[in-house]
Amino acid sequence: MTGLPKRLPTISQVAQAAGVSRATVSRTFSRPDLLKPETIKRVHEVAEKIGYVPNQVARALSTGRAGNIALVVPDIANPFFPPLIRAAQARADHAGYAVFLGDSDEQPEREDMLLTKMAAQVEGFILASPRLDEERVRAHAARRPLVLINRDIEGLPRILMDVSVGIAAAIEHLASLNHRHIAYVSGPPASWANQQRQQAAVRTAEKLGIHLTTVPAYHPNHEAGRKAAGELAQLPVTATIAFDDLVAQGIMAGLADLGWRIPQEMSIVGFDDVLAATTYPPLTTVAAHSADAGTQAVKLLTEVLSRGQIRDECIIIPTELIVRATTDQPTKRPRTASAEPRSETRTESSQQKPKRTGRR
Amino acid sequence: MTGLPKRLPTISQVAQAAGVSRATVSRTFSRPDLLKPETIKRVHEVAEKIGYVPNQVARALSTGRAGNIALVVPDIANPFFPPLIRAAQARADHAGYAVFLGDSDEQPEREDMLLTKMAAQVEGFILASPRLDEERVRAHAARRPLVLINRDIEGLPRILMDVSVGIAAAIEHLASLNHRHIAYVSGPPASWANQQRQQAAVRTAEKLGIHLTTVPAYHPNHEAGRKAAGELAQLPVTATIAFDDLVAQGIMAGLADLGWRIPQEMSIVGFDDVLAATTYPPLTTVAAHSADAGTQAVKLLTEVLSRGQIRDECIIIPTELIVRATTDQPTKRPRTASAEPRSETRTESSQQKPKRTGRR
DNA sequence: GGCCTCCATGTAACCGGTTGCATAAGGATT
DNA sequence: AATCCTTATGCAACCGGTTACATGGAGGCC
Numbered sequence: 061m062t063g064l065p066k067r068l069p070t071i072s073q074v075a076q077a078a079g080v081s082r083a084t085v086s087r088t089f090s091r092p093d094l095l096k097p098e099t100i101k102r103v104h105e106v107a108e109k110i111g112y113v114p115n116q117v118a119r120a121l122s123t124g125r126a127g128n129i130a131l132v133v134p135d136i137a138n139p140f141f142p143p144l145i146r147a148a149q150a151r152a153d154h155a156g157y158a159v160f161l162g163d164s165d166e167q168p169e170r171e172d173m174l175l176t177k178m179a180a181q182v183e184g185f186i187l188a189s190p191r192l193d194e195e196r197v198r199a200h201a202a203r204r205p206l207v208l209i210n211r212d213i214e215g216l217p218r219i220l221m222d223v224s225v226g227i228a229a230a231i232e233h234l235a236s237l238n239h240r241h242i243a244y245v246s247g248p249p250a251s252w253a254n255q256q257r258q259q260a261a262v263r264t265a266e267k268l269g270i271h272l273t274t275v276p277a278y279h280p281n282h283e284a285g286r287k288a289a290g291e292l293a294q295l296p297v298t299a300t301i302a303f304d305d306l307v308a309q310g311i312m313a314g315l316a317d318l319g320w321r322i323p324q325e326m327s328i329v330g331f332d333d334v335l336a337a338t339t340y341p342p343l344t345t346v347a348a349h350s351a352d353a354g355t356q357a358v359k360l361l362t363e364v365l366s367r368g369q370i371r372d373e374c375i376i377i378p379t380e381l382i383v384r385a386t387t388d389q390p391t392k393r394p395r396t397a398s399a400e401p402r403s404e405t406r407t408e409s410s411q412q413k414p415k416r417t418g419r420r
Numbered sequence: 421m422t423g424l425p426k427r428l429p430t431i432s433q434v435a436q437a438a439g440v441s442r443a444t445v446s447r448t449f450s451r452p453d454l455l456k457p458e459t460i461k462r463v464h465e466v467a468e469k470i471g472y473v474p475n476q477v478a479r480a481l482s483t484g485r486a487g488n489i490a491l492v493v494p495d496i497a498n499p500f501f502p503p504l505i506r507a508a509q510a511r512a513d514h515a516g517y518a519v520f521l522g523d524s525d526e527q528p529e530r531e532d533m534l535l536t537k538m539a540a541q542v543e544g545f546i547l548a549s550p551r552l553d554e555e556r557v558r559a560h561a562a563r564r565p566l567v568l569i570n571r572d573i574e575g576l577p578r579i580l581m582d583v584s585v586g587i588a589a590a591i592e593h594l595a596s597l598n599h600r601h602i603a604y605v606s607g608p609p610a611s612w613a614n615q616q617r618q619q620a621a622v623r624t625a626e627k628l629g630i631h632l633t634t635v636p637a638y639h640p641n642h643e644a645g646r647k648a649a650g651e652l653a654q655l656p657v658t659a660t661i662a663f664d665d666l667v668a669q670g671i672m673a674g675l676a677d678l679g680w681r682i683p684q685e686m687s688i689v690g691f692d693d694v695l696a697a698t699t700y701p702p703l704t705t706v707a708a709h710s711a712d713a714g715t716q717a718v719k720l721l722t723e724v725l726s727r728g729q730i731r732d733e734c735i736i737i738p739t740e741l742i743v744r745a746t747t748d749q750p751t752k753r754p755r756t757a758s759a760e761p762r763s764e765t766r767t768e769s770s771q772q773k774p775k776r777t778g779r780r
Numbered sequence: 781g782g783c784c785t786c787c788a789t790g791t792a793a794c795c796g797g798t799t800g801c802a803t804a805a806g807g808a809t810t
Numbered sequence: 811a812a813t814c815c816t817t818a819t820g821c822a823a824c825c826g827g828t829t830a831c832a833t834g835g836a837g838g839c840c
Contacts, residue, residue: 072797080820081819083819083821083822096817096819099818111563113536113539115797116540116541118795118825120797120825121824121825122796123799123825135506136502137503142502145523149523160518160521161520163505165506177476177518179428180428180477180826181477181541306698310698342673431827442826444788447828454788454789459788459789475826478826479826479827479828482827
């Protein structure tokens with residue numbers, strides 16, 4: 061048990077020890093071009109010895125530039141975000157900014173609170189998949205430059221993902237494999253991302269003359285997918301597109317519990333490509349390139365910060381189908397008469413299979 | 421394209437508009453007990469109208485208390501950390517602190533840099549699984565209170581996981597299922613966590629008279645596990661304990677590629693319980709309760725901050741075996757003569773199975 | 781009524797940097 | 811030698827809060 065660390069060394073201490081003014085020490089670290097090389101050297105030596113590092117807080121107060129940007133996400137634990145966060149950090153670092161990360165826990169009020177508290181400590185905001193209503197987002201954008209990811213609010217710079225390309229590719233891929241009736245397992249109905257994906261799916265299916273049934277999953281996680289599997293098993297579909305990879309993985313587990321083989325008895329397509337290569341079998345999915353979104357957001361924000369102008373820019377990140385091992389031609393189910401109408405029969409048969417009972 | 425947001429409203433503007441001094445406005449937000457209720461009300465109204473929020477940066481400069489704590493992790497994308505981060509945030513929030521998150525990308529130098537840059541903006545540090553050498557860690561601890569997670573440096577407050585209990589339980593569990601020869605697939609040899617786990621495994625195996633073989637995986641990820649699976653398949657082991665869940669999942673995928681059935685032909689135990697319920701079959705694992713570690717770390721740090729004393733405290737978080745569906749009694753492999761010596765034969769036979777060829 | 785206390789608020793210094801302006805020294809120009 | 815320019819550095823105000831201390835008015839007490 062010891063006392064707390066004393067205060068950090070200050071510019072005054074360095075100035076005194078080096079026999080120069082505070083201004084000179086300050087310039088050593090911010091505008092060395094104004095000083096004699098030997099002065100710089102001396103100050104650096106003294107600073108090193110004392111353990112002085114410029115105080116970012118004081119610097120922020122006097123310059124108004126904190127050297128930080130805020131990145132707010134709804135849930136760090138959702139695997140969609142970590143790659144985005146890493147990429148954002150890397151890019152921010154590159155531009156001399158540190159990233160202040162906030163997790164809103166999916167709650168709009170927490171999002172609001174975080175933005176308010178952070179406002180003075182950061183130069184700008186990046187809001188990923190914000191849950192806040194448009195009016196509040198605009199209010200925050202009026203205080204600090206703000207870039208949106210996965211949310212389309214006119215007049216604000218934003219990074220969007222063009223889901224339609226990827227979804228269309230996925231459905232075309234399934235169609236070419238001879239699937240004629242597929243399901244879309246949705247995410248949170250209120251989510252902007254879900255609306256985009258669902259609409260794109262409906263539109264493409266219509267165009268290709270494919271029968272599409274929507275099954276709700278509400279929460280975008282494994283468990284919801286697992287539950288949805290039960291419902292899927294009763295539908296006459298041979299392929300499923302899930303809201304995201306987590307849901308897809310849950311569906312795979314749920315169907316496996318019912319004894320279904322993938323992709324033979326059900327083709328599965330995920331979305332986001334965040335788990336993709338780690339599932340078994342490796343998941344066919346629509347890659348959303350979330351890391352790119354993080355990079356682009358920071359790039360856009362730092363441009364706004366340095367140019368002093370807000371650009372009503374909208375950067376679209378293309379999505380892309382990645383075919384792995386969960387999609388294949390539909391096969392007639394060996395255990396039910398192939399042409400037999402549907403659900404009841406199929407459900408029964410799948411329930412006859414021995415069910416795994418690992419505890420959860 | 422519009423101009424940047426103007427400066428944030430300041431205390432002076434509020435003071436002027438409310439007809440009081442700056443001190444009074446300040447007290448409205450920090451020591452309201454000193455003021456008349458009606459004054460508070462008036463100031464609040466004015467502040468609300470102007471959109472004033474106390475500037476954390478200025479406050480930090482004058483009080484020396486930033487209201488932030490730093491949490492540095494080696495890799496956000498490793499699923500071990502997000503739950504820890506969330507829990508830490510929640511607890512910090514509770515205590516009135518915001519969390520400044522840094523990702524060191526597993527690089528000691530980045531870790532060093534982050535801590536240096538953040539020093540003035542935070543009141544204390546939490547270092548999760550730090551890669552920095554002990555001397556540097558001590559140097560940072562001398563500047564700001566610091567709590568370690570998963571690293572045992574004497575004299576510093578730290579949160580450790582008692583891996584031995586969980587590992588012992590895992591091996592006893594396997595022993596009781598009649599496994600006599602098991603493998604430990606290690607993580608990074610230099611990692612403190614890996615050393616702990618490996619030692620515990622060796623010790624327990626010895627005590628129970630179980631034959632333990634170590635297989636290196638170097639990187640703690642899915643791919644490394646997948647590679648290790650090839651090696652495992654050639655060993656006469658019937659069960660495997662992996663460095664973490666990611667590696668375990670990779671092993672499962674790798675073995676599945678070779679046509680092995682789990683748990684019938686190989687029992688698998690993971691570590692950390694970060695994926696556990698989402699794999700298929702659900703993974704038996706040693707839960708490390710990483711979220712608890714986050715909570716405890718923040719709790720310890722805030723205590724240190726408010727008591728003004730550093731406690732050389734070491735909080736041990738117990739680990740616990742969670743049995744799911746990847747462990748069972750070893751069965752004789754149906755495709756090889758059960759008593760037959762080993763590897764070559766077994767390897768051949770597994771390669772006869774049709775191999776899945778999803779592209780990666 | 782005079783004095784003391786207490787309460788609510790104002791005054792001004794301070795936190796640790798940055799930066800516009802002033803100044804001094806040295807060199808070049810004429 | 812006087813003037814001017816350039817370069818290197820110091821001086822002091824400022825960023826937006828906090829807080830020790832000062833002040834003034836109201837109420838209590840003898």
